[in-house]
Amino acid sequence: MENRMRKLTILFGSQTGSAQEVAERIWRESRCNHFHGPVKAMDDYSVTELIFENLVIFVCSTTGQGDQPDNMKKFWKFLLRKNLPMDSLKNLRFAVLGLGDSSYVKFNHVAKKLHRRLEGLGAQALCSIGLADDQHDLGADAVVDPWVQNLWQVLNTVFPTPAGLNDFEFPSSRWHVETSDVFLSNSADWLQWRDNTSLCQVLVNQRITHNQHFQDVRIIKLKSSLSYSPGDVLLVRPQNLPESAEQLLQILKNHNLHRLKPDTKLTILPRDDDMPVPPALSLPITLHQCAQQYWDLNAVPKRYTFQIMCNFTTSELEKEKCQELISAEGQEDLFKYCNRPRRTILEVLNDFPHASANIPLSYYFDMFQPIRQRAFSIASSPKAHAGEVHILLAVVQYKTTLFKPRLGLCSNWLASCSMNDHLAVAVKKGSFTFPLDKTVPVIMVGPGTGVAPFRSFVHERVWSGSADSDTLLLIFGNRNHKADFHMADEWKTLEHTGKLTLLTAFSRDQPHKIYVQHIIEKESSLIYKWLERGCWIYVAGNANNMPSSVRSAFITVLQEAGGLGSQQADNFISSLESNGLYQTETWS
Template identity: 45%
Template sequence: MMSDTNRLIVLYGSQTFTAQEVAERIWRKTKILRFKGPVQAMDDYPISRLIQEEFALFVCATTGQGDEPDNMKKFWKFLLRKNLPANSLVKMKFGVIALGDSSYSKFNFVGKKLHKRLIQLGATPLLNIALCDYQHDLGHDAVLIPWTKEFFIKMQDYFPNQTTNTLNTQFIPRWQVSLIKNEDCQNGHNLNKDIYYANGLRDNFLNTHHLEVEQNSRTTHDTHFQDVRLITFRTTEDDKVDYSPGDIFNIRPRNSDEDINDLFDIFDSHNIDIKPHYRLLVQECHDDMPVPDFLKEPLTLYELAEQYWDLRAYPTQYVFSLLALVSDDKLERDKCMELSSPEGQEDWLNYSRRPKRTVLEVLHDFHKSTSKLTIEIIFELFCTIKPRSFSIASSCLTSRGTRIDILVAVVKYYSKLKKPRLGLASNWLKCLRVGDKVYGWIKMGSLKFPTDTKTPQILIGPGTGLAPFRSLIQDMAYKGLAHKDVLHLFFGCRYEHKDFHCREELLRLVEEEKLSLYCAFSRDQEDKIYVQHKIKEYSQDLWHLINDKGAYIYISGNAKNMPDNVREAFIEDVFSKEGKLDLDQAKAMLASIERDGRLQVETW
């Protein structure tokens, strides 16, 4: 069978813009193969046209407790309409790429739901769903690259004249870019505006607030290795915020002066004529890849380097394919080609991902290739800075909608490289000073607390996992509903006197009998004690709360080992030991509680 059109739509649902970037990568392949069709957020696509589409590729992330991203909600709601005939999409052949993280219990839940629903509406999958896992050594690419290759091979059944042999040999820019080398703004005018919101631009689904830093204090002792910040943002009286316990604060970080200066020093050292005050004109060159609103006004290269390009990102294999494209040094070009090839994935892992080497460090290492960079390649070389999400750590009620607190662990660690690895967002937040202005927005969180305020709540939040529970506790205290029989907080850290966040506040609430607090200080004694050990210690009380009082369980914090260890403690020490259940029954009970929404997890 051969179609009479070469239209292929690529629709994405993205919470952190990763799905959008994947969709744009696929779009490059569609252009090389001469397919036509839009690349759009699902909610931006005119869904009434869907029944006419013959070929579609969907890229979607999963958020919260298995929820769809904001820019997919309208699309998904339409697909769920009961009055849609079962043959609505009978013309469509499709593929679904799901982007997820297997450390979450509802791994790729949205992608799986979408794949199933499309089949229910009569569409035919060209391939089984791609379940991409960020936890894999290769990240999402471990599944994405071979799956995408197979997808376009399947498309050849319908378009036999298309060949996939050239997929990795052509450079397809998203937009046409050119430099405006005016000398009028060398003094730095307008270099500190926010490129996303300075002109009143807004994302369709975001309610953005202009905030001022009121406080930025360290909650850990100066001698402690980990710097954790409690940061308070203040709004204006006419721009109050509205949020509930469990909600999320989003903010887009900026690059450091050190990294920005390094970038322009690289340009200078190679005599690349790109100056901070030059402006970049971005114009449309493909009908199906419109220029975003905030890029339509020419921006200075400084603004792009500060706010748009992620200078601390770890370079993908695509970065090395771009360097190979411009390099005229055989040794470097061959190495870049190897690092960008499927056969060179292990070398790419060892060079780039495992040591967390940044894209700027790569430009230093491959200096001969770097010297040949053009503005067209540079613009595609860097991925964009993505917004970061933080659980709100305060109650909206206590400040009457004028303040937001977040609790931030500053990321600094060492790999085999000499220079420390620094998290972009946390180190930028750390350096914010009182009075600094930023833009941020609030999103409804995934944690849902019981409407019956007398229902006991077991809150397990070691480290910065305390944040959403501090919001809840403050909220209930303000309403006069906080009580030690209702709020049971399990907090863990290393040392009682070094990293016990909000210590005085929590101990005061205990004294006032508004909170029951169970602390695990892992390094204050020879044997390490974690929150799961405290769960075992108080297993009898917890069984009574869960079995007799209908308590809810909430887990918040680092996704690495803690959530699984806590689950095991409830299964083995609470349900099995105290509930007299065998292991299978105990696991079934935990699963049942989770299905009913009485166990909820928010980890990062």
């Protein structure tokens, strides 16, 4: 049948794993639609082969200040070569899907540039570019789902299904799984997923917010010989909490699924050369290791989970419910059932017991997402805190319409770590680039844990003897001065010794709420003087409305204190952004 299938290459650029996940979904659906071909990171693909391709789908995210993900940088650099003929990709038909966040100025910047460059080299777009937005009420899926659906309509029109083949076939699991009664002992050392991961010992795990405060924020200090610079981020590979792993094992036990036990040996084998087994699964592992360290048990399930359950459940009621949730008309219902209450995959398995009892183990690797690394801005100075690396951690716990509180996987696991425990971590270059000239004034806006990268930068300046209140201005904000003024003693000491200018905004310490943007506007005369001196501006913290509100506040300063018109002020800030003098690092 293979020679009757049509070739489709799928390439992704992914920083956190989301774009890879979408690319693998398209690859899986390509099999159902009788296409064949690989799914690869762009830098794992031989870019010189692109001139021989007829059909390629690109999925990419944007990271940092409009930068390419690490695993597509080489690919992109090659495409930018000036000596490439303008018709070098004339035989290529392509589609680009971008995953982005509209709270960033350069929203889906990479996808837009890639689409333009491919057309500039003579390639022909199959359909309009897809620009998914994490800030949408329905998340990225609001664009991804209809875009992918339209993609198949276009492809099956341009490249009709060969005669004799069904229009759609339910896909096999991506890998084959063998189980063995030759048990493996659980190994606490199975932590390193990649060569660049190091094990670092926990030195301090200390709460820094008031014990009565609703938000548990911690400083975690690790013993480390890792090399890093201010602005870099620490990637942490978390594990599931023990109770979550036990819950999954209990579900499997209740259904006596394949007579599995926690120490049953699993060997994962490739089913298709186009979908190799990842390094983390290349050696036999136990079911317990999988439940604790590989599968993300806190993740909200994707639509494909319900397609799998629909295919295997023996209950007509469950089948009907799954069919509703996977239909185009049922996407709002799926959002209400899964995304809005943040219902986890474990809770869904409990809600569909007949499906859970009949799903083959190999499909669990399709239903469960692998645990991804989480990124934290490094809060320590490599010079001032030699031999250590610090992060600020806000423990995520919140309530939805479900009875049980929602717990962030990584933050709650980190909060549970004890002194002398070891974490699997790696350092990645961050999006912030600080000025090398230590006389350049710097304004740092860091509400909440957004202050972390500025602690790194300021302490580096203090260590070098170049910190002073004329060049370092920190604007910090949170709810209460006494409850959540992160690292207050450090900032106050630096302020009193003339090494830092400090402005604060505490939203709940007075009847009317005051945020960092209000302080910027209130201190417009001071802020404008810094702008006149050619300062660099950095904004870090929770996405939501903060970044745009802060930007608007700087525009107000230029208007009120500088006398600029509205458009002039906006152009001034836009110019700073374009030249890397106004940088933003936010997270959802």
